[in-house]
Amino acid sequence: MTVQTAGPAYVTRAPNVRSLKLAESFFIPIAALVVSALLFSVFLLIIGKSPVDFFALVWTGGFGSSFSFQNTLQRSAPLVLTGLAFAVPARIGLTIIGGEGALVLGGFAAAAVAIPLVTNGVPPFLTLPLMAIAAMATGGFWIGLAGWLRHYRGVNETISSLLLSYIAIAIMNFFVEGALRDPASANKPSTMPIGDAYRVGAMPFTDVHWGLGAGVLLAIVLYILMSRTTFGFAARMTGGNPRAALAQGLPVGFLVVTCCVIAGACAGLGGFFEVAAIHGQANASLVAGYGFTGILVAFLARHNPLAVVPVAILFGAIAAAGGLVQRRMGMPDATVLVLQGIIFVVLLTSETMYGRLKFFQPGTGADRT
Amino acid sequence: MNAAAPILTTGRAPSLQAVGMTKIFGPLVALDDVSIDVPAGSFHALLGENGAGKSTLVKSIMGFYSPDKGRVLLDGKEVSIKSPRDARANGIGMVYQHFTLVPCLTAAENLVISRADAPSIIDWAKEKKALAAFMEQMPFKVPLDAQVSSLSAGEKQKLEILKLLYLDQRFMILDEPTSVLTPGEADEMLGLLGDMAAKKEITVLMISHKFREVKSFCDGFTVLRRGKFTGSGDAQSASVAEMSQMMIGDTEVRERAARRVHNENREVLELAGLFAQDLDGADVIHAVNLKVNAGEIVGIAGVSGNGQSALVEALAGQRALSDGAIRIHGQAFEPKRASFDKFKVFGLPEEPLKNATVPRMSVAENLAFRAFDKPPVAKLGWWMSPGPMRSKAEELIALYRIKTTSPDAPIETLSGGNVQRAVLARELSGDVDVLIVANPCFGLDFASVSEIRSQIMEQRNRGAAVLLVSEDLDEILELADRVAVMSGGTINYISRIEDTDRNVIGQHMAGH
Numbered sequence: 111m112t113v114q115t116a117g118p119a120y121v122t123r124a125p126n127v128r129s130l131k132l133a134e135s136f137f138i139p140i141a142a143l144v145v146s147a148l149l150f151s152v153f154l155l156i157i158g159k160s161p162v163d164f165f166a167l168v169w170t171g172g173f174g175s176s177f178s179f180q181n182t183l184q185r186s187a188p189l190v191l192t193g194l195a196f197a198v199p200a201r202i203g204l205t206i207i208g209g210e211g212a213l214v215l216g217g218f219a220a221a222a223v224a225i226p227l228v229t230n231g232v233p234p235f236l237t238l239p240l241m242a243i244a245a246m247a248t249g250g251f252w253i254g255l256a257g258w259l260r261h262y263r264g265v266n267e268t269i270s271s272l273l274l275s276y277i278a279i280a281i282m283n284f285f286v287e288g289a290l291r292d293p294a295s296a297n298k299p300s301t302m303p304i305g306d307a308y309r310v311g312a313m314p315f316t317d318v319h320w321g322l323g324a325g326v327l328l329a330i331v332l333y334i335l336m337s338r339t340t341f342g343f344a345a346r347m348t349g350g351n352p353r354a355a356l357a358q359g360l361p362v363g364f365l366v367v368t369c370c371v372i373a374g375a376c377a378g379l380g381g382f383f384e385v386a387a388i389h390g391q392a393n394a395s396l397v398a399g400y401g402f403t404g405i406l407v408a409f410l411a412r413h414n415p416l417a418v419v420p421v422a423i424l425f426g427a428i429a430a431a432g433g434l435v436q437r438r439m440g441m442p443d444a445t446v447l448v449l450q451g452i453i454f455v456v457l458l459t460s461e462t463m464y465g466r467l468k469f470f471q472p473g474t475g476a477d478r479t
Numbered sequence: 480m481n482a483a484a485p486i487l488t489t490g491r492a493p494s495l496q497a498v499g500m501t502k503i504f505g506p507l508v509a510l511d512d513v514s515i516d517v518p519a520g521s522f523h524a525l526l527g528e529n530g531a532g533k534s535t536l537v538k539s540i541m542g543f544y545s546p547d548k549g550r551v552l553l554d555g556k557e558v559s560i561k562s563p564r565d566a567r568a569n570g571i572g573m574v575y576q577h578f579t580l581v582p583c584l585t586a587a588e589n590l591v592i593s594r595a596d597a598p599s600i601i602d603w604a605k606e607k608k609a610l611a612a613f614m615e616q617m618p619f620k621v622p623l624d625a626q627v628s629s630l631s632a633g634e635k636q637k638l639e640i641l642k643l644l645y646l647d648q649r650f651m652i653l654d655e656p657t658s659v660l661t662p663g664e665a666d667e668m669l670g671l672l673g674d675m676a677a678k679k680e681i682t683v684l685m686i687s688h689k690f691r692e693v694k695s696f697c698d699g700f701t702v703l704r705r706g707k708f709t710g711s712g713d714a715q716s717a718s719v720a721e722m723s724q725m726m727i728g729d730t731e732v733r734e735r736a737a738r739r740v741h742n743e744n745r746e747v748l749e750l751a752g753l754f755a756q757d758l759d760g761a762d763v764i765h766a767v768n769l770k771v772n773a774g775e776i777v778g779i780a781g782v783s784g785n786g787q788s789a790l791v792e793a794l795a796g797q798r799a800l801s802d803g804a805i806r807i808h809g810q811a812f813e814p815k816r817a818s819f820d821k822f823k824v825f826g827l828p829e830e831p832l833k834n835a836t837v838p839r840m841s842v843a844e845n846l847a848f849r850a851f852d853k854p855p856v857a858k859l860g861w862w863m864s865p866g867p868m869r870s871k872a873e874e875l876i877a878l879y880r881i882k883t884t885s886p887d888a889p890i891e892t893l894s895g896g897n898v899q900r901a902v903l904a905r906e907l908s909g910d911v912d913v914l915i916v917a918n919p920c921f922g923l924d925f926a927s928v929s930e931i932r933s934q935i936m937e938q939r940n941r942g943a944a945v946l947l948v949s950e951d952l953d954e955i956l957e958l959a960d961r962v963a964v965m966s967g968g969t970i971n972y973i974s975r976i977e978d979t980d981r982n983v984i985g986q987h988m989a990g991h
Contacts, residue, residue, distance in 0.1 A: 127841075127887040340852040340861045347848065350837030357795040357826060357834060358848050359816030 249378020
């Protein structure tokens with residue numbers, strides 16, 4: 111019923127729809143971050159601390175020196191991978207929060223296959239890829255299970271992936287405290303250390319291990335997969351409207367399970383790097399919450415694999431600054447968790463703003479009668 | 480109201496006038512200075528095409544919208560209605576197109592909880608006695624202790640009306656109340672309402688676009704077109720031609736799509752003994768057998784919810800069959816992408832935004848759903864190039880006159896007619912052997928309806944086998960070569976369209 115102002119061309123007044131959408135997807139998450147920072151400042155003021163000091167310390171601790179920046183990158187490596195583990199299934203409409211379990215189980219699998227290989231003196235250039243493959247396969251299987259249950263049995267994937275995480279942690283504990291326990295690990299039950307010869311080293315010119323490089327590479331590959339291939343297109347169709355995807359005859363079950371397997375493999379690879387580059391063995395240190403922070407990373411990145419990388423670095427910085435904040439401001443470690451929690455809640459709220467800010471809407475040309 | 484039931488007394492029917500109602504949504508003037516006068520005890524029809532502003536008008540009267548201008552007079556006195564609660568306090572109630580009852584509660588429970596003053600602790604013994612006394616005075620009955628989900632559509636609609644009477648709402652607004660009823664049920668219900676209005680117990684304002692019902696039951700009518708008042712009068716003396724002239728304006732009454740006579744009678748689509756179940760394991764389609772020939776439209780008529788949508792879902796691959804076979808040209812057809820392409824099966828599902836598009840994806844992407852994994856869009860079968868996709872989209876947008884701000888705009892920003900046109904462009908621009916269509920014109924304006932129907936007819940004339948599922952009997956009578964009636968999940972009647980008529984079809988729709 112509106113008056114159509116344009117002439118015969120039916121593509122009327124094309125304001126750049128794509129750039130407006132892009133601007134919107136930058137503006138809203140950044141605004142959410144700013145709001146979270148303000149809310150967290152209120153929290154700090156209430157407990158009698160200076161917000162200015164806090165954010166200055168986060169800057170110093172996260173990016174202030176080459177040492178602290180490398181610390182940040184080190185911590186962001188697993189977050190890139192667990193962020194991808196949430197972002198990829200999100201594209202097909204699934205809310206998989208089991209990255210933690212896939213990471214832990216993947217790390218454990220890597221440590222477990224390393225034991226016979228290392229003992230028998232298989233060289234590192236063979237052992238490490240085998241460990242990585244074991245980690246990715248285990249993680250992929252674990253999250254793939256949640257996807258399978260979702261599609262073929264109608265089990266809610268959010269619940270099942272969360273519960274599978276607890277099972278994964280328990281499985282690792284079962285072996286680490288039992289059959290695979292290294293007798294030398296007295297206070298902290300662990301698997302046998304893989305030894306320095308088998309460690310994944312740092313990338314050239316840095317102290318940051320290769321996990322970050324692998325994460326960035328995977329982010330690029332997955333971005334291309336989701337945006338430029340028929341698989342990604344079909345997955346986005348399925349995520350946007352499963353009924354339409356079925357009506358187009360797409361293999362929805364295959365797409366769902368595959369996306370979940372990819373997700374689990376990403377998180378599992380994160381576990382591999384935690385074992386092979388950081389801890390050298392599997393133990394309770396693997397359960398560090400990377401899987402859950404990854405959810406936050408993916409949300410802030412709008413489930414875009416490329417955006418996962420910078421967002422993971424931001425959260426890596428917050429984590430890296432945690433110790434400094436603790437020492438200088440006399441605040442408990444959990445302070446950083448409060449900040450993360452606030453960001454998450456504000457972010458979820460900001461999801462409702464898409465399409466509502468007039469500034470980002472392309473005119474009113476499309477008539478909606 | 481009191482716990483004591485209201486008594487149906489004559490002479491309590493209110494009159495209602497709305498004067499100079501104007502409602503503006505952004506750039507859209509949905510209602511432009513519309514006035515309507517419904518005298519006490521009349522059965523008044525509000526006519527107009529989809530998007531004419533009927534719903535906006537009644538929602539403004541009901542207080543869902545606050546009109547930018549205009550006032551409402553009840554029994555000649557101006558009333559201020561700012562919310563549906565105010566409307567209710569003034570005795571104005573509405574029956575919506577879809578039921579607003581709670582399915583898992585009984586009829587009695589639905590009535591009692593609908594009361595604004597329902598107590599926190601309900602004395603059921605007392606309420607049931609009061610309800611029984613109330614029902615005594617009603618012209619029609621509904622089993623009070625039956626769970627609503629077990630009632631038929633007609634009974635539910637009656638219960639909705641009883642609810643308004645129970646709440647003492649004597650001015651009733653009915654929004655297309657017969658769309659879920661069989662012709663028989665509809666006539667019964669409208670007849671009862673007409674009797675009550677004639678006794679001045681109630682006043683009814685009914686949104687409709689069925690001239691037959693208006694002519695048979697209403698006394699007055701008001702017509703809207705494009706948000707403006709275009710006429711009113713006595714429903715008994717005005718002719719259908721006059722009323723439709725007011726509805727559609729100066730545009731010629733739509734030409735029927737030309738049906739080409741041909742001698743093709745190859746059998747193309749065969750449904751053999753199809754069965755499917757819902758989540759509870761009950762049959763939603765039951766032994767469905769049907770054959771569709773080349774160059775033929777077979778219409779499936781039926782009251783909503785008798786298995787038609789399940790059948791379409793089964794054909795589209797959205798629902799698994801538990802038994803039976805679908806054959807095309809004698810070969811087994813499985814609703815998978817490869818078979819859709821091999822047998823050239825295309826579909827126009829109902830509610831295209833829900834069933835045939837991904838609302839947040841762009842128009843260009845939505846237009847590529849059939850072609851995205853084939854050259855030229857996909858190279859090597861997996862690498863997609865946006866260039867060919869975009870140019871194809873621009874071509875289809877121009878060819879099918881899809882109004883959009885850009886091929887990159889999300890398809891959800893388009894109007895209903897343009898979404899349907901986009902789906903049409905995607906599904907009908909190629910070579911079609913089998914076409915499965917469900918309620919293709921639901922919610923569309925006159926011009927789009929005409930265009931879509933002629934597109935379907937054109938596919939038939941080109942030799943496609945068309946299966947048309949529609950809840951609009953007029954659509955089937957216009958388009959189909961043969962009609963099949965679905966009731967209770969199965970096909971209980973098939974006839975050539977020239978050997979049957981509305982009444983016979985209606986009886987079979989009711990399951991007789």
